[in-house]
Amino acid sequence: MRIIRKIDNKTLQLAVICVVLFTVMAFIRPKFTSSANIYSMMMQIGTSGLFAVCIAIVYLSRGIDLSIISIANLVGIICGVIFRTALNESSSDAEVTGVILLCVLIGIFIGMLCGFINGLLIAELGIFPILVTLATQNIFMGISMIITQGRAETDIPKSLIQFADSSILSIGDFRGIPIILLLFLAIYVSLSVIVHKTPFGFKLQWHGSNSRVSFFNAIDNKRVIYTTYILSGAVAAVGGLIITGRTGSAKADYGGNAVFQALLTCVLAGISPLGGRGKVYNLILSLMALQFLSTGFNMLRISPLIRDSLYGFLLVFSIIMEYLIEKRRVNMLNKKTMLTERMTASRYTRS
Amino acid sequence: ENDPFIQDMVIAHLPKTVGGAWFTRMYQGFGQYSGMSGSETFQIGPSTGDAAAHNANVQDLVAQGVDAICVVPYAPEQIDAELGKARAEGTIVISNEGTKLQNIDYDLEAFDNTKFGQGAAELLGEGMGGKGSIIVFVGSLGSTAHMSWANSIVDTIQAKYPDIQVANKDGVFIETGNNAANSYEKAKEALKAYPEATGIFCPSATDTPSIARAIQEAGLTNQITYVAVGLPNAVRTYVKSGDLDVVVCWDPADVGLAMCKLAAAAKSGYEVKTGDDLGVFGFNNVIVEGKVVMGSEWRVLTAAEIDDFNY
Amino acid sequence: MADKLVELKTINKMFSGVSVLKNVDLSVYAGEVLCLVGENGSGKSTLIKIISGVYPYEGGELYLAGKHFAKPTPTQSINEGIQVIYQDFSVFSNLTVAENIAMSSNIQNKKKIVNWRRNHKIASEALKKIDVKMDLEAELASLSVAQKQIVAISRAISQKAKLIIMDEPTTALTRKEIDRLFEIIRGLKAQGIAIIFVSHKLDEVFEICDRIAVIRSGEIVVDLPVEEFPRDKLVYYMIGKDIQEECFACSPSAENPMIRVNNISRRGEFRNVSFSVRPGEILAITGQLGSGRTELALSLFGINPIQSGEIFIQGKKVKIKNQREARKLGIAYLPEDRLSEGLYMNRSLGDNFSSVIISQLKNRFGIIKNAVLESNSNYWIEKLGMTRKRYTTPASDFSGGNQQRIVLGKWLATSPKIFVLNGPTVGVDVKSKSEIHAVIKDLAAQGMAVIIISDDIGEILSTSSKVIVMRDHHIIFEGNTCDISHQELNAQILSSQAN
Amino acid sequence: MIKRIVLKNEFLSLSMILLFGIIFGIANPTFLSLINILDLLKMCVKPAIFACGVMIVLISGGIDMSFLWIGMFSAYSTSKLFSIVQANGTIVPFAVILLVSMFIGALLGSINSLLVSKFRIPVFIATLSSANIFMGIMFQFVGSEYIFPEQMPQSMIEFSNKLLFSFPSQGGTLVGLHVSVLYAIAALLITHLVMRYTMMGRSVYALGGDASSAERVGFSLIKTNLFVFMMAGLIAGLAGAIAISNIQVANPYDFQGQELTVTAAVIIGGTRVTGGKGSVLGVALGVLLTNLISQNLILVGVPPEYNKFVFGLLIIFATIVQAVQERARKALYRGL
Numbered sequence A: 001m002r003i004i005r006k007i008d009n010k011t012l013q014l015a016v017i018c019v020v021l022f023t024v025m026a027f028i029r030p031k032f033t034s035s036a037n038i039y040s041m042m043m044q045i046g047t048s049g050l051f052a053v054c055i056a057i058v059y060l061s062r063g064i065d066l067s068i069i070s071i072a073n074l075v076g077i078i079c080g081v082i083f084r085t086a087l088n089e090s091s092s093d094a095e096v097t098g099v100i101l102l103c104v105l106i107g108i109f110i111g112m113l114c115g116f117i118n119g120l121l122i123a124e125l126g127i128f129p130i131l132v133t134l135a136t137q138n139i140f141m142g143i144s145m146i147i148t149q150g151r152a153e154t155d156i157p158k159s160l161i162q163f164a165d166s167s168i169l170s171i172g173d174f175r176g177i178p179i180i181l182l183l184f185l186a187i188y189v190s191l192s193v194i195v196h197k198t199p200f201g202f203k204l205q206w207h208g209s210n211s212r213v214s215f216f217n218a219i220d221n222k223r224v225i226y227t228t229y230i231l232s233g234a235v236a237a238v239g240g241l242i243i244t245g246r247t248g249s250a251k252a253d254y255g256g257n258a259v260f261q262a263l264l265t266c267v268l269a270g271i272s273p274l275g276g277r278g279k280v281y282n283l284i285l286s287l288m289a290l291q292f293l294s295t296g297f298n299m300l301r302i303s304p305l306i307r308d309s310l311y312g313f314l315l316v317f318s319i320i321m322e323y324l325i326e327k328r329r330v331n332m333l334n335k336k337t338m339l340t341e342r343m344t345a346s347r348y349t350r351s
Numbered sequence B: 001e002n003d004p005f006i007q008d009m010v011i012a013h014l015p016k017t018v019g020g021a022w023f024t025r026m027y028q029g030f031g032q033y034s035g036m037s038g039s040e041t042f043q044i045g046p047s048t049g050d051a052a053a054h055n056a057n058v059q060d061l062v063a064q065g066v067d068a069i070c071v072v073p074y075a076p077e078q079i080d081a082e083l084g085k086a087r088a089e090g091t092i093v094i095s096n097e098g099t100k101l102q103n104i105d106y107d108l109e110a111f112d113n114t115k116f117g118q119g120a121a122e123l124l125g126e127g128m129g130g131k132g133s134i135i136v137f138v139g140s141l142g143s144t145a146h147m148s149w150a151n152s153i154v155d156t157i158q159a160k161y162p163d164i165q166v167a168n169k170d171g172v173f174i175e176t177g178n179n180a181a182n183s184y185e186k187a188k189e190a191l192k193a194y195p196e197a198t199g200i201f202c203p204s205a206t207d208t209p210s211i212a213r214a215i216q217e218a219g220l221t222n223q224i225t226y227v228a229v230g231l232p233n234a235v236r237t238y239v240k241s242g243d244l245d246v247v248v249c250w251d252p253a254d255v256g257l258a259m260c261k262l263a264a265a266a267k268s269g270y271e272v273k274t275g276d277d278l279g280v281f282g283f284n285n286v287i288v289e290g291k292v293v294m295g296s297e298w299r300v301l302t303a304a305e306i307d308d309f310n311y
Numbered sequence C: 001m002a003d004k005l006v007e008l009k010t011i012n013k014m015f016s017g018v019s020v021l022k023n024v025d026l027s028v029y030a031g032e033v034l035c036l037v038g039e040n041g042s043g044k045s046t047l048i049k050i051i052s053g054v055y056p057y058e059g060g061e062l063y064l065a066g067k068h069f070a071k072p073t074p075t076q077s078i079n080e081g082i083q084v085i086y087q088d089f090s091v092f093s094n095l096t097v098a099e100n101i102a103m104s105s106n107i108q109n110k111k112k113i114v115n116w117r118r119n120h121k122i123a124s125e126a127l128k129k130i131d132v133k134m135d136l137e138a139e140l141a142s143l144s145v146a147q148k149q150i151v152a153i154s155r156a157i158s159q160k161a162k163l164i165i166m167d168e169p170t171t172a173l174t175r176k177e178i179d180r181l182f183e184i185i186r187g188l189k190a191q192g193i194a195i196i197f198v199s200h201k202l203d204e205v206f207e208i209c210d211r212i213a214v215i216r217s218g219e220i221v222v223d224l225p226v227e228e229f230p231r232d233k234l235v236y237y238m239i240g241k242d243i244q245e246e247c248f249a250c251s252p253s254a255e256n257p258m259i260r261v262n263n264i265s266r267r268g269e270f271r272n273v274s275f276s277v278r279p280g281e282i283l284a285i286t287g288q289l290g291s292g293r294t295e296l297a298l299s300l301f302g303i304n305p306i307q308s309g310e311i312f313i314q315g316k317k318v319k320i321k322n323q324r325e326a327r328k329l330g331i332a333y334l335p336e337d338r339l340s341e342g343l344y345m346n347r348s349l350g351d352n353f354s355s356v357i358i359s360q361l362k363n364r365f366g367i368i369k370n371a372v373l374e375s376n377s378n379y380w381i382e383k384l385g386m387t388r389k390r391y392t393t394p395a396s397d398f399s400g401g402n403q404q405r406i407v408l409g410k411w412l413a414t415s416p417k418i419f420v421l422n423g424p425t426v427g428v429d430v431k432s433k434s435e436i437h438a439v440i441k442d443l444a445a446q447g448m449a450v451i452i453i454s455d456d457i458g459e460i461l462s463t464s465s466k467v468i469v470m471r472d473h474h475i476i477f478e479g480n481t482c483d484i485s486h487q488e489l490n491a492q493i494l495s496s497q498a499n
Numbered sequence D: 001m002i003k004r005i006v007l008k009n010e011f012l013s014l015s016m017i018l019l020f021g022i023i024f025g026i027a028n029p030t031f032l033s034l035i036n037i038l039d040l041l042k043m044c045v046k047p048a049i050f051a052c053g054v055m056i057v058l059i060s061g062g063i064d065m066s067f068l069w070i071g072m073f074s075a076y077s078t079s080k081l082f083s084i085v086q087a088n089g090t091i092v093p094f095a096v097i098l099l100v101s102m103f104i105g106a107l108l109g110s111i112n113s114l115l116v117s118k119f120r121i122p123v124f125i126a127t128l129s130s131a132n133i134f135m136g137i138m139f140q141f142v143g144s145e146y147i148f149p150e151q152m153p154q155s156m157i158e159f160s161n162k163l164l165f166s167f168p169s170q171g172g173t174l175v176g177l178h179v180s181v182l183y184a185i186a187a188l189l190i191t192h193l194v195m196r197y198t199m200m201g202r203s204v205y206a207l208g209g210d211a212s213s214a215e216r217v218g219f220s221l222i223k224t225n226l227f228v229f230m231m232a233g234l235i236a237g238l239a240g241a242i243a244i245s246n247i248q249v250a251n252p253y254d255f256q257g258q259e260l261t262v263t264a265a266v267i268i269g270g271t272r273v274t275g276g277k278g279s280v281l282g283v284a285l286g287v288l289l290t291n292l293i294s295q296n297l298i299l300v301g302v303p304p305e306y307n308k309f310v311f312g313l314l315i316i317f318a319t320i321v322q323a324v325q326e327r328a329r330k331a332l333y334r335g336l
């Protein structure tokens, strides 16, 4: 009972949605619970989740980062170029592994650099994040276009592709847990901890709550902004590496809908674009809910055109639910107090 | 009942995007096949062009265990790995506009892309009287089919018509984005940037009408020879008004039906050979090169013929 | 008796199950000035917002001009001739002075079309009434708190109202402006307009009121005409016990100054300012609006670094480039506007109390545990004598006095050597005020150097050992509080001749 | 005084328009030709009309993510409806088409307003969701296929061919100011008048400045919200119908993904993201500036693969100039 009271409303609400969706889907389409499908859903959450995490942290600071997918693709493309030039048919396994590790480092560095550029423009010039990242979204994608002229980089080492497709704990029919999901979970858990349990995380959320107060609290707001966007860039870079491994290629325009999906996921998880509110750890539940919905609709052969609109309905539905629950809660509390007030006589004598 | 091209199976159609005229028409071919074979066919796909969404769709399809996926990839390089996993699970994969794909059973092409490019180049060259300069558009710089047609056009023009220049010189084609509004703006801009142009080619059926509109507005109907890929219904007005001189097309429904038949062949274990007849217009005498199965027909329609076609 | 403009019968109000008003009965008659007094959080503002239709009420009945309203809206209340100067002013910082002032009139007259020339006329007339000059085209965002308050007042009095409710209208005003406001109030009264006046400055209350209603914990405990009101018992009614504010004993300390500033200037803000504060000393800086006090304080805290002159802390010359350096040097700053500068309103008590020292609260893994936030919060609740609330309660749920204590507490947690307090008791009730004063004096006694910026002469004299008066961006008077009387200090502040 | 004008956002946008005009003109003299300028104006029609609605919502304190889908929904359903009517032999005048499209837009806008006022959903989230919902409803119940020029209502095609002050160009064709430019100017003007000279318009500024204060001084937030979103929807309906007419094709996906490009133009035009501030003149200049840049890159010889890069850089440039100017303005007000 105490534990239930500790969990916040949003978590409970999302958990209920997840369970209902899962049960309904499993009931209508038994294949929904097949190990192949579970595996496929885990894979998909592993990739889309990273971008949701990026948006979640910038949202909490009352910002937005529209450039994440451009950063991811740029990272993929630069790694692709490195693979193409550094490796050939006769490269030894050790060489390949070395270059891959190098690329991971370079990739994350590039992601951080891109994040730094966003932070620079936002912190130093005070330009609104939505404008800055809209511009850098174009710039980073533009650099990718200039490098590739719109073509894909395809010389991705086999071992990276295999790694991205590997899983652990596979038993018999069950394919286990994809490495990609584990990687996502690791990043997701660490960022949840960073945001909700470390000094930086508190500063980040306070920045979203009221940056003027932070200013008077002698908190280095610029540093908070830099760190936030660098973190977002780094996570996006990991996303880019994963995409490269998963698709064996990198291209400037992969994942055109990824940012929109990420926004949706965050909002459903109760992370407000107005800053300072929401819990990163609720993301996993909203990712699951949206995944169940998307895969379920595919299985039910529901037209993708309606599917998109149902996301909108789900969002509105969950927010209206919350509104009604809160209203009811307050009404009940007030009624209770009224009763007790009526029963106890006035404590003060009138003069 | 022993026809290798007719099998009862579950086939998913995965177009670049759902909803557009082209792929809606293509899906009608699947409907026809359903009627012939009793197969269950359905369409899924993203509502906007996005390779990431495509990959997710392939995963979902494999997870629910369909027999065959007939895919028109948005970005061939980026779906190949995912298709490999599908095949590893025993799913048949047939592609269209995906000659470079490795992980497929067959790729179906309405024709040889290079030959198609040559054909278009000749239409342009003749229309322009062997001189002038051309602007070449592509739907997106990443589209394999568009790029190979465009490249083939440039090669042919340079080889056969020495007096025709390519206006967008740097060898980078102008991207119209598979979006009518955007292509209209791009076309207007290009017409001003290259006022010397007397020939235009557009491979993106979505963008063909709005480019014609831009030509009409600029008053260049008679100066410019405009050759483009399009659906007859979509471009009829402009073909009749002369803004679009020649429309090159094939019926997407035929491609859809032929894809289903290849899927059936793959299921029955029949190996498609050069000379086979798929029983679909344009695919009566296919050429097979590796996994690529090519038809040989495209229609060249001008104002005289356009009214004979309704799709 | 004159007409009953407002009548409340057993009104109740609750916020999420917390009872804020309990069975309140209150009437307001035409042509009277009713003062509503009570400590912070006693429910004054809430009561006002019920009358003005901002909040719905849960039990009882509300009559405006004799008509019963079960769920009044602000528009209905305005239509019944009720105008409010809200505690937070409720002005629009994105609009100009003229539009802000004329807005209510336009709404009340049900205008559909805006006549900008008429807006100007209304605004300049209203400002003329209180004898204030202001750029009508200036955007409110560029104005000071006091100027915003003046705009709010002008807006209310430019209306044909039957009742004007003023929720702490004098917090940011100078004595001169307050006098002017009182004249206006008397004029309105003469026209038969009723006023509800809320203030924590008790001498103001007796100066202007006809009737006093005391509210304590949401209940009206006394409601008497001012002549019958036992003046010495007001504080007792408000808080249920007596308090005495003892005068500050000047205790000149022999030690070297904790902070010494020498000839510091910043262009357009202040010039050639010198003073020093020793440990245990409390220095008050006062002066009229725009005299440069706030800017000086901001410079000491590193927000606007000085351009010339020197600052010494414990004898060592220092450069204060930004807030973080100031913090490292042991300087704390309590900002002017606690709503927008002091507190993360939607964050918890635990968050706010730890918001300056968060980096020191992490354990060796760099993690901040809830238990640490909780114990930190409880420590300061105890220490500052606040009402007990869970550390997860949002800051917005506290009343003004308690909010100010949170701001104080979060800085005390840094154990500062020098504490600069800008208006520490603005809008704080007598009890909280004396408690905050006690805290400040206690801090000084422990060896802290305190600088208070204040308008409240009583506060200055009872808390500080030295006082500086500023005007036109420089110091015009400097002296010991022991050597100067209330009147003399007031005269210094209001003196208009340069130097 | 001069300093105040110089530091006005409108002045800045105008200077940047001139600056880019000169640079582009040097790079390619065609840019300065009358034909190109007339074309540029025509290209600005769609974003400029949409921008009016976007501005109103921004001033009220929210970011609208649904206006393009509202525009498409209204325009597409209207042209579909009247193409069917036309197939049955009735020709409908263009005014009727515009009115119907605007009506549908206003209707959809009122749904946004319901979500925002009744359920207190933040505007960004409410419109993000409603955009999806509108899209789904349109695809499912109205259609998802192209409407081709030959099916389009006759009056829309006629409208798209109508020129004012036309004169023959060198090539012998008629060039001139497209009639839709007048519609855009009218939309901008009416928006300006409504926002500046009606109490309803002022209530939007009040709402964006401080919602609870707006309520306290006696504005009805429900009414103001309804006005904001119906107005935004109505304008979107107008913009959609005109845009579709101009390209003579109704492709339901056409507007997709440009929400933020239009919003960026509005913000560059000086509208404050957090609400309460914005002027129509500024917005018009912002739209002109962004379109001037994005529509002429090929013309000035920027290779296609550099498009996005250059466009991004220019947005950054424009906003940096603004940020610097904003600081200067603040300093001026502080009397420094």
Ligand SMILES: Nc1ncnc2c1ncn2[C@@H]1O[C@H](COP(=O)(O)OP(=O)(O)OP(=O)(O)O)[C@@H](O)[C@H]1O
Pocket: C015, C016, C020, C038, C039, C040, C041, C042, C043, C044, C045, C046, C047, C087, C396, C397, C398, C399, C400, C401, C427, C429
């Ligand atoms: N919106 C709200 N939600 C929850 N509690 C509130 C809200 N507004 C006020 N309260 C609580 O109601 C009580 C009365 O507040 P109110 O503002 O009426 O006090 P006040 O007498 O005006 O105090 P002050 O003198 O500080 O202005 C306080 O305990 C406050 O915390």
Ligand SMILES: Nc1ncnc2c1ncn2[C@@H]1O[C@H](COP(=O)(O)OP(=O)(O)OP(=O)(O)O)[C@@H](O)[C@H]1O
Pocket: C138, C142, C143, C144, C145, C146, C287, C288, C289, C290, C291, C292, C293, C294, C295, C336, D333, D334, D335
């Ligand atoms: N030229 C100007 N135009 C508009 N406002 C101005 C101008 N000059 C000064 N002000 C405003 O007047 C206010 C008063 O200045 P200042 O802060 O120096 O006075 P103060 O006495 O310290 O104020 P307070 O009494 O609020 O502590 C400033 O906040 C500033 O915003």
Ligand SMILES: [Mg+2]
Pocket: B220, B221, B222, B223, B224, B225, B226, B242, B243, B244, B245
């Ligand atoms: Mg022609």
Ligand SMILES: [Mg+2]
Pocket: C044, C045, C046, C087, C167
């Ligand atoms: Mg109050």
